[in-house]
Amino acid sequence: MKILSFAQAIEDAVNQAMADDPTVIIFGEDIHMIRRNLFLRFGGDRVRSTPISEASFVGAAVSASMAGLRPIVEVMLVDFIGVAMDALLNHAAKVETFSGGKWKAPLVVRAACGGGYGDGGQHQQTLWGWLAHIPGLSVVVPSTPADAGGLMLAAIEHDGPVIFLEHKMLADYWLDFMGAGNRKTVQFDVPPAGASGPVPATWQPTPLGKAAIRRQGDDLTIISIGVGVHRALEAADALAQQGVYASVIDLRTVAPLDKATICEMSAATGSVLVVDEDYEQFGLSGELAAVILEAGIPIKYRRVCTQETIPYARHLEDQILPNKQRIIDAALELSIG
Numbered sequence: 001m002k003i004l005s006f007a008q009a010i011e012d013a014v015n016q017a018m019a020d021d022p023t024v025i026i027f028g029e030d031i032h033m034i035r036r037n038l039f040l041r042f043g044g045d046r047v048r049s050t051p052i053s054e055a056s057f058v059g060a061a062v063s064a065s066m067a068g069l070r071p072i073v074e075v076m077l078v079d080f081i082g083v084a085m086d087a088l089l090n091h092a093a094k095v096e097t098f099s100g101g102k103w104k105a106p107l108v109v110r111a112a113c114g115g116g117y118g119d120g121g122q123h124q125q126t127l128w129g130w131l132a133h134i135p136g137l138s139v140v141v142p143s144t145p146a147d148a149g150g151l152m153l154a155a156i157e158h159d160g161p162v163i164f165l166e167h168k169m170l171a172d173y174w175l176d177f178m179g180a181g182n183r184k185t186v187q188f189d190v191p192p193a194g195a196s197g198p199v200p201a202t203w204q205p206t207p208l209g210k211a212a213i214r215r216q217g218d219d220l221t222i223i224s225i226g227v228g229v230h231r232a233l234e235a236a237d238a239l240a241q242q243g244v245y246a247s248v249i250d251l252r253t254v255a256p257l258d259k260a261t262i263c264e265m266s267a268a269t270g271s272v273l274v275v276d277e278d279y280e281q282f283g284l285s286g287e288l289a290a291v292i293l294e295a296g297i298p299i300k301y302r303r304v305c306t307q308e309t310i311p312y313a314r315h316l317e318d319q320i321l322p323n324k325q326r327i328i329d330a331a332l333e334l335s336i337g
Contacts, residue, residue: 001198006145006170010110011037013149013203014072017156018042021070024156027057028074035074058084058109062092062161065107070156078113078127078165092161093136107162108155113141114167114227114277115321117178117188121310124168124317128225129276129283131163132255138162138208139254143170143229145197147252150206157205167227167277170194189323191230209256213265217245220271220334223262223288225251228275228322235327244335246273254284262288263295271300271334275322280305302330 004012015038018024025046032039032049039047050057054075061073075081081088092105115124132139140155140162142148148166155162168174169190178188214229215236222232229250236246247265251258266272272292274285285303292299304322311317 002201003196004145004149004199005172005196006142006148006166006194007173009145009149009199010152010166011035012199013152014038014156015041016203017153018046021156022046023068024070024072025064026072026074027061029057029076031074054080054084055087059087059091061107061109062087062095062105065092065105065161066095066103070106070108072108072110072156075109075111077123078111078131078163079122079125081109081111081127081131081163088137088161088163089134093134096160097136104159105161106159108152108164109161110152110164110166112168112171112174113165114169115310115317116169116227118312118314118317119178120312124310126165126167126226126278126306128163128165128254129278129287132284136160137255139165140208140252141165141167141226141254142252143167143194143226143250145194146199147206147212147250149199149203151208151252153203154205154208158208162208165226167194169227172196191227191234193233194227194230206252208253209258211252211258211261212250213247213261214250215246215248217247217269219245219269220273220331221247221249221265221269222273222275222327222331223249223251223265224275225254225284226277228277231322231324232275232327235324235331238324238328239331242332244331246331257287257291259291259295262291263297266292266299267297270298272302273327273330273334274301274303274305275327276303276305277322278306280307300334302334304330
């Protein structure tokens with residue numbers, strides 16, 4: 001085992017995949033600088049810088065994937081995927097179904113997501129519920145370096161389009177960027193266990209659609225993803241001091257969902273709290289409630305989500321996003337109710 005940061009783990013897995021498979025290529029803005037180690041090793045034919053036009057280079061990646069390549073296309077922020085949604089919604093997600101399996105679009109769209117650093121609602125969304133709503137798209141959101149590398153390898157090997165989202169509170173190079181200039185005085189709530197950790201010497205794919213149980217408890221089940229898993233674990237530690245013992249499930253992927261683990265753990269406690277940095281309405285938190293109830297499992301239910309446009313002001317942003325105290329308060333409501 002070796003210790004890598006979250007971002008290093010992803011790049012290490014991509015490096016291994018590119019060395020093993022010459023069809024793996026990378027597209028992105030200024031990618032020769034952002035991924036300079038990969039550019040120096042594999043050259044400009046496989047690490048290709050693009051114009052600032054998400055619609056054009058995501059569209060090109062869809063075509064390249066249909067022609068036999070496995071592109072990793074980097075969109076700087078998930079918020080900007082909206083510019084390229086035609087290529088994903090109407091083409092990549094549907095080509096296999098429409099062709100009866102004759103055509104596939106094996107590409108990875110990698111993007112940063114999430115808030116907690118004061119950049120406003122156009123740059124800090126997560127949007128995984130919106131993306132997972134589309135049949136044919138897989139949506140991956142790792143919470144640890146080991147999962148980040150393993151899930152990236154699985155995404156590259158998957159024979160369909162995968163959206164790979166990395167939360168900015170976990171990625172060290174994003175923290176360096178966000179801390180620049182007049183943000184040097186801003187404090188970020190970075191979970192140490194997510195920002196760096198042990199990873200395998202050789203990567204193996206982590207299966208898509210398989211959740212991880214990060215903590216066992218008898219009183220309630222907390223379900224989350226990405227950086228929310230670490231907020232949930234911190235809250236679970238505090239709850240234990242008050243005699244409330246929570247299980248914590250890390251979904252790891254939004255699509256596909258590990259319905260079996262979700263239902264098993266929910267039935268065991270009878271109380272479910274969803275911690276979701278994405279928007280509350282019509283999102284992941286409601287889908288999880290439906291999955292559990294449709295399985296015939298009676299539960300008490302609460303959710304801690306983002307309910308409105310993320311404000312720019314840091315003190316207001318801290319109130320809007322899921323945080324440790326909001327999770328504790330909701331968990332105590334469940335345990336008392």
